[in-house]
Amino acid sequence: MWHSAIHILLVLLWPPLLIGVINKTKAFFGGRQGPPLWQPYFDIWRLLRKGTVQSRVTTWLFRFGPVVSLTVALAAALMIPLGRRAAPISFHGDVLLFVYLLVLGRFFLVLASLDTGSAFEGMGVAREITFACLAEPAFFFCLLVLARLTDSLSMAGMFAGPSQHDWQHHGAPLLLILTSLFLLMLAENCRIPFDDPNTHLELTMIHEVIVLDHSGPMLALLQLAAALKQLIFSALLVRLVVPLDFAGPWVAWPLLAACTVIVAVFVGVVESVMARLRMPLVPHVLTAANVVGAFGFILLVIPS
Amino acid sequence: MSSAATFLLAAIVLSAVSGIPSLLLPARTRLGQAIALLLAVAGGGCGLIGAWGVLQQGVLQPGEDEILRLQTPIPGADFVLRGDALSALFLAPVFLVTLLGNIYGWEYWRQGEHPNNGRRLRLFYGLLTSALAVLMLASNSVTFLVGWEVMAVSAFFLVGSEDDNDEVRAAGWLYLAASHGATLALFAMFALLYGATGSYDLTPLATDSIAPPLATAVFLLGLAGFGLKAGVMPLHFWLPSAHAMAPSHVSAVMSGVLIKSGIYGLVRLTSILPTPPLWWGGLVLALGVISAVLGVAFALGQHDIKRLLAYHSIENIGIIVIGLGLALLGRTLNQPAWILLGMAGCLLHVWNHALFKSLLFLCAGSVIPARHTREIDHLGGLAKSMPWTAACFLVGAAAICGLPPLNGFVSEFLIYNGLFRTVGSTKEAGFPAAALAIPALALMGALAVACFVKVFGVVFLGVSRSHDSHPAHESPWSILVPLLALAACCFAVGLLPTAIAPWLEKGTAVWTAQSAVASGELVASWSLKQISQAAIALLAVLAAGTVILQWRISTQGLGWTDTWGCGYTGATPRMQYTGSSLAQMLVAIFAWPLQPQVEPPKVQGLFPSPASFRSFVPDVVLDRAVLPAFAILARCLYWVRLMQQGSVQIYLLYVFAMLILLLLVAH
Numbered sequence: 001m002w003h004s005a006i007h008i009l010l011v012l013l014w015p016p017l018l019i020g021v022i023n024k025t026k027a028f029f030g031g032r033q034g035p036p037l038w039q040p041y042f043d044i045w046r047l048l049r050k051g052t053v054q055s056r057v058t059t060w061l062f063r064f065g066p067v068v069s070l071t072v073a074l075a076a077a078l079m080i081p082l083g084r085r086a087a088p089i090s091f092h093g094d095v096l097l098f099v100y101l102l103v104l105g106r107f108f109l110v111l112a113s114l115d116t117g118s119a120f121e122g123m124g125v126a127r128e129i130t131f132a133c134l135a136e137p138a139f140f141f142c143l144l145v146l147a148r149l150t151d152s153l154s155m156a157g158m159f160a161g162p163s164q165h166d167w168q169h170h171g172a173p174l175l176l177i178l179t180s181l182f183l184l185m186l187a188e189n190c191r192i193p194f195d196d197p198n199t200h201l202e203l204t205m206i207h208e209v210i211v212l213d214h215s216g217p218m219l220a221l222l223q224l225a226a227a228l229k230q231l232i233f234s235a236l237l238v239r240l241v242v243p244l245d246f247a248g249p250w251v252a253w254p255l256l257a258a259c260t261v262i263v264a265v266f267v268g269v270v271e272s273v274m275a276r277l278r279m280p281l282v283p284h285v286l287t288a289a290n291v292v293g294a295f296g297f298i299l300l301v302i303p304s
Numbered sequence: 305m306s307s308a309a310t311f312l313l314a315a316i317v318l319s320a321v322s323g324i325p326s327l328l329l330p331a332r333t334r335l336g337q338a339i340a341l342l343l344a345v346a347g348g349g350c351g352l353i354g355a356w357g358v359l360q361q362g363v364l365q366p367g368e369d370e371i372l373r374l375q376t377p378i379p380g381a382d383f384v385l386r387g388d389a390l391s392a393l394f395l396a397p398v399f400l401v402t403l404l405g406n407i408y409g410w411e412y413w414r415q416g417e418h419p420n421n422g423r424r425l426r427l428f429y430g431l432l433t434s435a436l437a438v439l440m441l442a443s444n445s446v447t448f449l450v451g452w453e454v455m456a457v458s459a460f461f462l463v464g465s466e467d468d469n470d471e472v473r474a475a476g477w478l479y480l481a482a483s484h485g486a487t488l489a490l491f492a493m494f495a496l497l498y499g500a501t502g503s504y505d506l507t508p509l510a511t512d513s514i515a516p517p518l519a520t521a522v523f524l525l526g527l528a529g530f531g532l533k534a535g536v537m538p539l540h541f542w543l544p545s546a547h548a549m550a551p552s553h554v555s556a557v558m559s560g561v562l563i564k565s566g567i568y569g570l571v572r573l574t575s576i577l578p579t580p581p582l583w584w585g586g587l588v589l590a591l592g593v594i595s596a597v598l599g600v601a602f603a604l605g606q607h608d609i610k611r612l613l614a615y616h617s618i619e620n621i622g623i624i625v626i627g628l629g630l631a632l633l634g635r636t637l638n639q640p641a642w643i644l645l646g647m648a649g650c651l652l653h654v655w656n657h658a659l660f661k662s663l664l665f666l667c668a669g670s671v672i673p674a675r676h677t678r679e680i681d682h683l684g685g686l687a688k689s690m691p692w693t694a695a696c697f698l699v700g701a702a703a704i705c706g707l708p709p710l711n712g713f714v715s716e717f718l719i720y721n722g723l724f725r726t727v728g729s730t731k732e733a734g735f736p737a738a739a740l741a742i743p744a745l746a747l748m749g750a751l752a753v754a755c756f757v758k759v760f761g762v763v764f765l766g767v768s769r770s771h772d773s774h775p776a777h778e779s780p781w782s783i784l785v786p787l788l789a790l791a792a793c794c795f796a797v798g799l800l801p802t803a804i805a806p807w808l809e810k811g812t813a814v815w816t817a818q819s820a821v822a823s824g825e826l827v828a829s830w831s832l833k834q835i836s837q838a839a840i841a842l843l844a845v846l847a848a849g850t851v852i853l854q855w856r857i858s859t860q861g862l863g864w865t866d867t868w869g870c871g872y873t874g875a876t877p878r879m880q881y882t883g884s885s886l887a888q889m890l891v892a893i894f895a896w897p898l899q900p901q902v903e904p905p906k907v908q909g910l911f912p913s914p915a916s917f918r919s920f921v922p923d924v925v926l927d928r929a930v931l932p933a934f935a936i937l938a939r940c941l942y943w944v945r946l947m948q949q950g951s952v953q954i955y956l957l958y959v960f961a962m963l964i965l966l967l968l969v970a971h
Contacts, residue, residue, distance in 0.1 A: 048856075049860070050860065051860045051861030051862065051863065052857045052860065052861070052862050052863070053862075053863040053864075053865055054862065054863070054864060054865075055864075055865060055866060055867040055868075056864050056865070056866060056867075057685070057766065057767055057866075057867050059687045059688060059691075059694075059765070061687070061698075061765070063850070063853055063854065063857070064850060066853070067846060067849040067850050067853055068846060070849070071842070071845050071846055071849055075838075075842065075845075089838070091831045091834040092829075092830070092831050093717060093720075093721050093830065093831045093835075094831075094834075096716075096717050096720050096721070097708060097713075097717075097835065097838060099746075100706060100707060100708055100713055100716075100749075101708060101842075103705070103706075103707060103749065103750070103753060104702075104707040104708060106753070107702065107705060107707060107753055107756075107757065110757050110761075111698075111757060111760060111761060111765065114757070114760075114761035114762075114765045114766065114881075115761075115765045115766070116766070116867045117684075117685070117765065117766030117767045117867055117877070117880050118867045118868065118869070118880070119879050119880060119881060120868075120870070121881075122761075122880060122881025122885065122886065123881070125757065125761070125881070125886060126881065126885060126886045126887075126888070126889060127889070129750075129753065129754035129757055129758075129886070129890075130754065130889040130890050130893070132750050132753065132754070133747060133750040133751050133754060133890060133893075135750075136746040136747060136749065136750040137743035137744070137746045137747045137750075138743075139746070140742050140743045140745075140746040141743055143742075144724075144727055144739055144742060144743070147724050147727045147728070148727045148728060151728050153721065153724050212868070213867065213868060216857065216860065217853060217856045217857060217860070218853070218857075221853070283889075283893060290743075294743075297739075301736050301739075
């Protein structure tokens with residue numbers, strides 16, 4: 001019972017800290033002091049109390065998009081296993097609901113941005129929907145490998161963490177899907193090398209331009225949703241690498257929180273040492289993620 | 305005769321005669337249309353009640369469920385109609401979609417605006433409904449073929465309703481040629497079946513009653529014939545033009561129900577053939593995957609809204625066929641879970657596609673008269689002037705992308721579940737290659753999202769792209785009521801799939817005919833109850849969140865302004881992204897199967913004259929395979945024209961010569 005309470009508290013309060021850690025890491029690489037770690041909390045609180053400016057062209061969809069985005073991110077976060085193996089919402093086949101909830105969020109977010117009738121948003125939407133087509137099959141290849149390894153179709157079963165036996169006998173497929181998942185995390189959270197969260201130029205924007213016209217409380221909801229997605233994907237990676245189930249509850253929850261911070265530092269390092277890819281090369285990298293995942297599946301199936 | 309049977313018979317008769325009274329009345333009055341609407345609604349209602357009654361029944365004894373038996377001169381081939389759960393599952397969408405289509409047609413195809421073809425359209429609409437019911441209730445191949453032929457020819461007349469237009473006529477001829485090719489394959493198939501078994505009945509065959517090569521020939525002919533009708537790639541080439549050129553409520557019936565008759569034929573055929581070899585299931589699965597992925601890829605390249613929706617029908621037929629392929633693999637490998645999940649997913653997707661595709665076509669029909677164009681790049685901003693149509697189209701778009709909490713997600717959930725079951729199998733006892741259908745389905749889902757974001761965004765959102773002085777206004781209630789009804793059905797199936805699960809289990813039990821399906825298994829073992837609870841919870845939270853956000857925004861100050869243009873104040877509607885711009889990157893990725901054609905603008909000199917840009921994606925199979933093949937065939941058969949002298953005396957000579965020949969052969 002209190003495991004679920006901790007889960008919900010973590011999901012509501014932890015994600016902006018990860019964004020703060022990423023920004024602090026990038027500042028460190030840039031020789032700057034950077035914004036405080038708690039800046040994203042201040043930003044969200046400030047935006048929640050501001051007024052809104054909306055375009056006359058928009059319809060009710062413009063306000064519905066951020067609501068769907070946050071609801072979906074919260075629901076998905078309640079389905080992933082964090083400190084404990086079982087998530088608050090867990091049933092056989094819930095991984096499909098997880099994936100399609102995120103697709104639902106993306107659908108309404110891009111419709112809310114097309115609502116403004118601006119060419120900027122059109123640009124971002126065109127890129128977002130294209131890269132999503134390449135990212136979805138990659139995620140499912142990872143799910144295929146995990147389904148075969150764990151013989152289960154629930155998030156709790158698949159992301160319970162591979163055993164030592166799995167790492168010994170199926171280490172290669174696991175490493176391949178970890179690579180694929182890391183690339184997917186960068187793509188889904190709009191990080192370099194796929195998207196630049198700092199600049200607001202149409203040459204480089206995907207997610208930033210989709211939320212360009214939102215302001216006030218709607219922008220706060222969108223920022224919280226983006227941070228939540230960062231937590232979700234970091235937690236999935238952590239659960240595959242760190243054997244959290246062998247630790248007791250007093251160790252597992254802080255360990256998971258600390259490991260998500262480490263993943264955030266990794267993301268900050270990647271963002272600092274690389275430049276954003278030219279737009280035509282992004283599909284190549286996503287196809288690479290697909291191929292890596294497919295090879296993982298083939299390596300798992302062929303010897304049997 | 306049970307009451308369900310009475311209702312079904314009444315439905316068939318009422319629908320068949322619904323168009324006839326208007327033929328006897330003058331073309332200018334609406335009285336004929338009113339009578340046709342009343343009869344059709346009565347027929348549709350009876351049909352729905354009858355189908356529900358059949359679904360509620362338990363397993364029947366053979367001979368107990370006959371609805372009608374008419375003696376015919378052909379020995380062994382009476383006109384017999386029999387209803388079982390499988391037929392009823394396919395009949396329910398038939399009657400629902402045609403009922404709503406008839407209500408839609410009251411304002412959409414007013415008799416006063418279409419005096420030349422209105423009565424003809426209503427006659428064949430009713431005949432189509434009855435023919436579909438007859439073929440889905442047919443218990444032997446002769447009855448089936450009678451229903452099939454009437455359906456095919458009625459649909460031809462419906463497609464060619466506006467036959468003063470060249471393109472409509474061309475679409476009609478293409479449809480007729482494809483349909484008759486399918487019928488030819490079916491005649492051959494039923495002849496082979498009769499030769500093997502000695503009876504016309506469509507009952508499951510014993511395992512050793514048909515030799516494997518003959519069974520393979522029957523299966524392949526059935527796949528060709530029914531696949532041509534269903535629109536499985538690469539036999540889909542007639543579908544886009546036929547669905548685009550027909551009136552919208554006809555397109556809704558064709559997409560929602562007519563192509564399902566091909567699926568019904570495939571399901572029935574595979575239920576009567578004995579245990580299939582492994583490659584049948586693999587072939588069906590592969591065809592399904594190709595149709596699903598390439599169907600939606602082609603849809604991305606279209607900018608005619610109805611052609612686009614037609615390609616999405618091909619994609620969804622692909623999903624249905626994937627479920628069928630999975631069920632076939634389950635029968636070969638004796639895996640009850642694969643059979644149940646594959647067949648339940650296939651049958652539920654038949655329902656779901658009928659619901660959301662009809663909804664989308666009817667919404668398109670509501671939108672097209674507002675601007676008199678089907679080109680999405682000439683539309684825009686219609687959500688403000690047509691809010692109800694826009695909301696219904698949004699529900700249909702979200703449903704077809706398979707998003708929770710709507711119905712598309714439930715059937716895709718079942719099929720994904722079934723495909724994931726194949727992952728755990730080994731090469732000896734399983735078919736792990738079937739798992740590769742999962743990323744293909746994921747790709748298809750993402751492409752569908754891309755396509756419907758493009759369509760909804762370009763047609764309904766933003767600002768109007770054409771300088772039309774007449775503002776669009778919302779359609780009348782008789783057009784909106786079917787839209788809202790279908791949207792409500794999409795929500796109902798998505799939020800309460802547990803109510804439909806028993807019927808799906810009965811349909812699967814009829815299909816396998818050997819092993820019984822434990823009732824309640826879908827809900828208990830495959831998480832349908834949790835999906836239902838999650839969907840209801842999601843809807844509740846979304847509603848609450850919207851209310852809270854609205855309150856927050858209204859209490860904190862709200863300012864209105866123009867859309868930000870980066871300091872450029874001369875923004876025009878033409879600066880918005882068009883449909884082809886949104887789809888351009890994906891069409892470039894799929895350039896090899898799609899073969900997009902681009903006519904770039906010619907910009908020359910320092911002060912160039914106005915130039916235009918054109919891009920389109922023609923149908924590859926039609927342009928590069930079917931039409932050249934038919935052209936070669938026409939050239940080779942040119943010599944046959946020597947026989948067409950045009951003089952009656954020579955034709956009489958032919959008749960005389962053939963008679964002599966037959967008499968000689970008979971001796």
